[in-house]
Amino acid sequence: MFEFLARVFGRETTASKNVAKERLRLVLVHDRAGVSPQLMETLKNELIKVISNYLEIDEKALEVTLETNEDQVALVASIPVRGMKRVSRELVSGI
Amino acid sequence: MSEIIVVTSGKGGVGKTTTTANLGTGLASFGHKVVLVDADIGLRNLDVVMGLENRIVYDITDVTEGHCRLRQALIKDKRYEGLFLLPAAQTKDKTAVSPDQMKKLCADLAQEFEYVLIDCPAGIEQGFRNAIAGAQKAIVVTTPEVAAVRDADRVIGLLEAAELRNPALIINRIRPKMVRHGDMMGIEDIIDILAVDLLGVVPEDEQVVISTNRGEAVVCDERSRSGQAYRNIVRRIKGEAVPMMNLDDSGIFSRLRRIIGLR
Numbered sequence: 001m002f003e004f005l006a007r008v009f010g011r012e013t014t015a016s017k018n019v020a021k022e023r024l025r026l027v028l029v030h031d032r033a034g035v036s037p038q039l040m041e042t043l044k045n046e047l048i049k050v051i052s053n054y055l056e057i058d059e060k061a062l063e064v065t066l067e068t069n070e071d072q073v074a075l076v077a078s079i080p081v082r083g084m085k086r087v088s089r090e091l092v093s094g095i
Numbered sequence: 096m097s098e099i100i101v102v103t104s105g106k107g108g109v110g111k112t113t114t115t116a117n118l119g120t121g122l123a124s125f126g127h128k129v130v131l132v133d134a135d136i137g138l139r140n141l142d143v144v145m146g147l148e149n150r151i152v153y154d155i156t157d158v159t160e161g162h163c164r165l166r167q168a169l170i171k172d173k174r175y176e177g178l179f180l181l182p183a184a185q186t187k188d189k190t191a192v193s194p195d196q197m198k199k200l201c202a203d204l205a206q207e208f209e210y211v212l213i214d215c216p217a218g219i220e221q222g223f224r225n226a227i228a229g230a231q232k233a234i235v236v237t238t239p240e241v242a243a244v245r246d247a248d249r250v251i252g253l254l255e256a257a258e259l260r261n262p263a264l265i266i267n268r269i270r271p272k273m274v275r276h277g278d279m280m281g282i283e284d285i286i287d288i289l290a291v292d293l294l295g296v297v298p299e300d301e302q303v304v305i306s307t308n309r310g311e312a313v314v315c316d317e318r319s320r321s322g323q324a325y326r327n328i329v330r331r332i333k334g335e336a337v338p339m340m341n342l343d344d345s346g347i348f349s350r351l352r353r354i355i356g357l358r
Contacts, residue, residue, distance in 0.1 A: 015276070015277025015278060016277070016278050016279075017274070017277050017278060017279055017280045017281070017284065018277070020240075020241050020280055021280055021284050021287075021288065023241055024241050024244055024245060024288055025288065027241075027245055028245065028248055028288065031245065031248065031249060032248070032252070
């Protein structure tokens with residue numbers, strides 16, 4: 001009954017297709033990542049490359065994972081920082 | 096120049112076989128020389144959907160094992176000039192044919208036919224590997240359901256890994272009324288998620304069941320919506336630019352047209 005009323009009053013968010021789409025989106029984030037551990041490795045290496053331009057990081061202790069909460073998938077990266085690079089400090093002060 | 100196209104989906108029951116039968120029949124009705132290959136070994140179905148089940152003498156494994164010549168195993172559909180079926184074996188399992196044998200078979204068929212359409216089994220194991228081995232292009236069939244779209248996504252990934260780039264999507268059994276009410280994913284929703292090219296959309300239609308019961312292809316039913324949708328897809332495969340059909344038939348004019356049988 002509530003759903004009917006909600007629909008009558010045009011509350012699109014309760015439409016079941018939106019639920020379906022959202023569930024699909026979440027499950028596919030995992031499926032697509034899960035298909036190839038290579039992808040996570042590539043992502044990790046590129047992250048290292050970009051971050052190393054600005055910070056000195058401990059590459060060996062770096063961890064990158066996908067974590068799922070109830071309705072969200074998050075990319076969680078734990079990156080130990082050893083120090084700022086001189087170049088980046090100059091860049092920042094230059095701005 | 097011939098085209099070797101595999102029709103696949105991952106999930107079972109979304110309409111691969113029906114789609115293969117209709118696209119093949121449709122292409123033949125436009126005068127093309129077409130062969131349909133049932134790659135679902137052990138679960139032969141394309142023959143009954145085509146209404147050719149009583150005419151099988153040899154099957155695909157008889158060809159690969161050398162029991163007969165390729166020509167002998169092909170069943171000619173007498174209703175359409177240039178339409179042939181190579182049936183699957185019913186009593187063997189998926190390992191009865193190897194990917195290399197499929198490649199050779201497809202290449203041999205391409206010598207003689209303009210279109211080679213391969214009906215892929217459900218799943219992503221050996222049968223799938225065999226079915227895609229000889230193909231140059233892929234069509235992915237899905238329905239507007241979470242499970243079917245998820246499996247389509249997986250299959251698209253596997254196809255691309257196997258160098259079958261840019262598969263084309265057919266969304267089958269869509270119900271325009273439910274989409275309008277927000278209770279079924281629509282064309283945009285699915286394309287948004289899968290990020291592939293859309294080849295066509297086929298509405299849910301009882302006429303498909305009726306035609307299949309009779310062993311006929313709905314593509315030749317001038318009056319049915321699904322037949323129209325399949326004819327459009329056939330023309331797109333031929334390279335014509337055909338606009339997507341307007342599925343929304345809720346308007347007063349469409350309803351009137353339907354009532355007086357004009358469609």
